[in-house]
Amino acid sequence: MYSSGRTALSPCWSVCTTWAAPWCSWPLALFFATLMVFKVRGSSIFKGAMFFPYLICGIAVGFIFKFFYARGFVLDSILQMFGMDLENIPYWLQDQRINNISLAATSVWRYTGQNMILFLGAMMSVDTDLYEAAALDGANKWHVFKSIILPSIKSIIVLNMILSISGSLSAFEPPYVITNGTMGTGTYFVIMNRLAHENQKVGLACAMAIVLLVIIILCTVAQKLFFAYIFNDGTADESKAAMKRRLKAEREAAKAARKGGQTE
Amino acid sequence: MTKMKPATLLFTIFKYVMLILASIVALVPVVVCIITAFKTTDEYNTTRVLDLPKSFLYFENFTIAFEKARMLNGFLNTAIVLVVVLTVSVFVGSMLAYVLNRFQFKGNAIIQNLFMFASLIPGIATQVTVYQIMYSLGFINHLYGYMVVLMGTDIISIYIFLQFFENLPVSLDESAIMDGCTYFGVFFRILFPLLKPAIMTSLVLKGVSVYNEYYMSNLYLQLPQLRTISTALYTFTGPYGNQYNYICAGVLITIIPILLFFLVFQKQIYSGMAAGAVKG
Numbered sequence: 162m163y164s165s166g167r168t169a170l171s172p173c174w175s176v177c178t179t180w181a182a183p184w185c186s187w188p189l190a191l192f193f194a195t196l197m198v199f200k201v202r203g204s205s206i207f208k209g210a211m212f213f214p215y216l217i218c219g220i221a222v223g224f225i226f227k228f229f230y231a232r233g234f235v236l237d238s239i240l241q242m243f244g245m246d247l248e249n250i251p252y253w254l255q256d257q258r259i260n261n262i263s264l265a266a267t268s269v270w271r272y273t274g275q276n277m278i279l280f281l282g283a284m285m286s287v288d289t290d291l292y293e294a295a296a297l298d299g300a301n302k303w304h305v306f307k308s309i310i311l312p313s314i315k316s317i318i319v320l321n322m323i324l325s326i327s328g329s330l331s332a333f334e335p336p337y338v339i340t341n342g343t344m345g346t347g348t349y350f351v352i353m354n355r356l357a358h359e360n361q362k363v364g365l366a367c368a369m370a371i372v373l374l375v376i377i378i379l380c381t382v383a384q385k386l387f388f389a390y391i392f393n394d395g396t397a398d399e400s401k402a403a404m405k406r407r408l409k410a411e412r413e414a415a416k417a418a419r420k421g422g423q424t425e
Numbered sequence: 426m427t428k429m430k431p432a433t434l435l436f437t438i439f440k441y442v443m444l445i446l447a448s449i450v451a452l453v454p455v456v457v458c459i460i461t462a463f464k465t466t467d468e469y470n471t472t473r474v475l476d477l478p479k480s481f482l483y484f485e486n487f488t489i490a491f492e493k494a495r496m497l498n499g500f501l502n503t504a505i506v507l508v509v510v511l512t513v514s515v516f517v518g519s520m521l522a523y524v525l526n527r528f529q530f531k532g533n534a535i536i537q538n539l540f541m542f543a544s545l546i547p548g549i550a551t552q553v554t555v556y557q558i559m560y561s562l563g564f565i566n567h568l569y570g571y572m573v574v575l576m577g578t579d580i581i582s583i584y585i586f587l588q589f590f591e592n593l594p595v596s597l598d599e600s601a602i603m604d605g606c607t608y609f610g611v612f613f614r615i616l617f618p619l620l621k622p623a624i625m626t627s628l629v630l631k632g633v634s635v636y637n638e639y640y641m642s643n644l645y646l647q648l649p650q651l652r653t654i655s656t657a658l659y660t661f662t663g664p665y666g667n668q669y670n671y672i673c674a675g676v677l678i679t680i681i682p683i684l685l686f687f688l689v690f691q692k693q694i695y696s697g698m699a700a701g702a703v704k705g
Contacts, residue, residue: 193447196440209691210448216683216694217455218637220655221676225454228461228669235457238474274451275698282699302436333549334639338662350549357553358644370550377546 182265182332183272183325187318190276195306197277198284208281212274223338226267230254230339254340267335272328279321283314330373349373455680462486462673469670486674490661494675498650499657503636506572506653510635511628513576518627519620522586523612527598544580549640556644564645571645575635582627585697589623590616626697629690636683654679 193211197204214222229235230253237250253263287309295305333350341351349369357366461469463478465485491497525533555574564570593616601611639655646652652660658679661672687694 189447193444196444199440201440201444205691207444207448208695209687211451212695213684213687214451214455216633216637216687217680218639218655218658218683220639220658221679224658224661224672224676225458228458228673229454231669234474234669235454239453242475270451270454278695278698282695338659353553354549354640357556363553363557366553370553373550374546 182268186269186273190273194277194280214271215275219334223335227339264336283317287313458673461670462677464670486670490671490675494657494660496657499652499654503654509572510575518582519586526590540580566648585623585627626693629693630697
């Protein structure tokens with residue numbers, strides 16, 4: 162039993178960072194999608210370059226970043242090129258304070274392009290007349306973004322956020338290849354996989370799966386409520402209040418009728 | 426040409442700088458991989474990582490990676506799996522969407538919601554139990570067992586098909602039925618050919634996910650001769666753990682098909698992503 166407590170706690174931090182990854186990825190994706198909405202030359206090249214990481218298989222991503230983060234290799238050489246000393250550069254994968262962030266950055270790299278394509282698709286479906294009308298009315302880029310683009314894609318953002326919970330909790334292949342869950346980087350699945358297929362504790366792994374399902378459902382509901390609150394344009398609330406008033410009125414009418422019946 | 430306002434000019438410069446920066450960040454890890462894949466072992470050991478290789482015509486690493494990881498075998502298995510799985514899943518998905526869209530029956534909404542719910546559960550979470558089922562069915566270490574698991578349709582392609590069916594007028598079905606067509610006839614002779622764009626999109630998306638699938642093929646195909654391309658790539662973690670010139674070559678070998686695929690089917694991939702999102 163004691164081991165189950167430990168295994169349940171240890172993925173906490175790595176799960177937190179993997180969950181944080183999409184929160185870094187969305188603003189970036191949103192930013193670049195917004196830039197792309199305005200006319201860009203060679204936009205298909207930029208789009209392709211940023212989207213392509215999404216199509217690379219997880220194992221390959223793992224190897225690429227294992228190489229990328231390895232001591233003295235790609236990232237370190239790039240930083241040295243910009244004049245940093247090797248001594249000041251942390252160990253990206255060994256240092257427990259930052260290795261989860263390194264791994265989360267991997268998923269930002271992988272999914273930002275995909276999110277951008279999603280957002281861009283939604284933005285493109287906006288009637289172009291709206292942009293023209295806004296330009297005629299003297300709106301600047303920020304106004305256009307806030308009043309036209311953001312409302313048009315809010316449902317996609319919400320959906321994306323809901324899906325991202327399960328997506329980030331299920332981050333498996335890159336961490337599996339890069340660190341194999343050592344040094345506190347085990348995501349939920351890396352640990353579950355180890356329990357089920359290496360330690361043969363199938364029951365425990367099943368329990369983890371169910372716990373995960375519960376977490377996902379709770380997070381989904383919570384995020385949905387949160388966004389219903391954030392993106393509330395007043396109508397939803399109003400109708401609810403109206404319904405409450407109507408029900409109350411009906412109840413009182415019924416009560417009055419009953420009372421009336423009694424006194425008669 | 427009209428002269429730009431300074432603010433607009435500034436915005437344009439900012440825009441391109443940001444986009445170029447982002448593209449560089451997105452591509453650097455892959456580009457470094459390409460550089461490293463063309464280095465001889467000597468060069469790899471002596472030069473710095475960002476130095477260019479002596480020649481880009483040194484293919485030794487690729488042949489070594491290809492042989493050591495038995496990639497040909499992997500490609501063959503993946504190809505077989507892809508063909509079978511894609512064929513079946515298109516039929517399953519489109520037929521399911523046909524039933525869900527054209528027939529009103531009790532439980533229609535429940536089925537759709539169950540698919541939505543299932544998409545919330547990360548695939549790997551269910552694999553612990555699925556493995557037990559597969560094991561008792563004797564499906565482990567057979568290509569057909571692996572294919573059966575993958576054949577199931579997924580929420581995205583169902584949505585793509587459902588969306589498409591909504592735009593096909595029901596009068597088409599009705600007139601066919603008036604002319605004496607059965608439901609199967611309606612589906613295969615009339616609707617299926619019209620579904621072509623949706624089929625392309627769902628094929629492309631499913632194809633990419635099957636090609637990249639690792640976890641299940643690792644679980645269900647443990648024999649070396651059954652490895653698919655991604656499990657073949659994973660063998661590099663063992664004896665070649667630090668020979669990144671071989672690993673990079675192997676990574677590139679797996680990326681090249683998907684890159685070609687991406688360049689050809691760009692449009693379908695983008696529209697598939699968008700379709701999956703809009704409907705949800």
